Amino acid sequence: MRKEAIDRVRLVFELFDVDGNGYLEPNDFDLMADRVVQAVPDAEEDAKAAMVAAFGTYWSALERELDANGDGRISFEEYTACVLAPERFDEALDDFATSLAGLGDLAGDGFVTRPVFVALMTAIGFQLPNIHALFEEFGPTEDDRVPVATWAAGIRDYYAPDKAGIPGDRLVGGVATV
Ligand SMILES: [Ca+2]
Numbered sequence: 001m002r003k004e005a006i007d008r009v010r011l012v013f014e015l016f017d018v019d020g021n022g023y024l025e026p027n028d029f030d031l032m033a034d035r036v037v038q039a040v041p042d043a044e045e046d047a048k049a050a051m052v053a054a055f056g057t058y059w060s061a062l063e064r065e066l067d068a069n070g071d072g073r074i075s076f077e078e079y080t081a082c083v084l085a086p087e088r089f090d091e092a093l094d095d096f097a098t099s100l101a102g103l104g105d106l107a108g109d110g111f112v113t114r115p116v117f118v119a120l121m122t123a124i125g126f127q128l129p130n131i132h133a134l135f136e137e138f139g140p141t142e143d144d145r146v147p148v149a150t151w152a153a154g155i156r157d158y159y160a161p162d163k164a165g166i167p168g169d170r171l172v173g174g175v176a177t178v
């Protein structure tokens with residue numbers, strides 16, 4: 001597995017461990033779902049409900065596939081297995097990526113604006129310079145929007161064990177300001 005993939009997964013683990021106790025648990029996903037949904041108060045109720053459901057599906061998949069010692073929580077060691085067998089998470093990850101990108105598509109036109117993108121990514125816990133760097137990598141339109149499909153594809157790539165030099169790498173570590 002590439003170092004870039006490990007770094008990406010470590011970052012997500014740390015962000016999703018919302019209460020910071022070193023394990024992913026249902027409570028972390030409830031907290032994260034609340035935070036993300038509250039970041040876009042103007043979103044449609046069904047988009048919010050889909051997002052909350054996707055967080056639940058994602059947790060269920062993690063617990064089913066990764067809780068090797070059966071204690072109902074996922075340690076970082078257990079979590080790293082997700083990038084070794086990404087195909088076991090295709091469905092949950094697709095659901096998650098589609099729901100998150102869909103939640104950001106406030107106008108329903110297939111695009112997410114920069115302020116909404118920033119609000120959602122900040123709610124997940126990413127740092128502002130990284131968020132803007134990622135948005136730039138996605139190649140925004142002249143009026144500063146990005147297709148939700150591009151974002152959703154970026155989320156799937158983020159978990160790919162063999163990929164490096166992808167837009168998602170902009171979320172990890174410091175961002176060089178040229
Ligand atoms: Ca936790």
Ligand SMILES: [Ca+2]
Nearest residue numbers: 067071073074
């Ligand atoms: Ca466990």
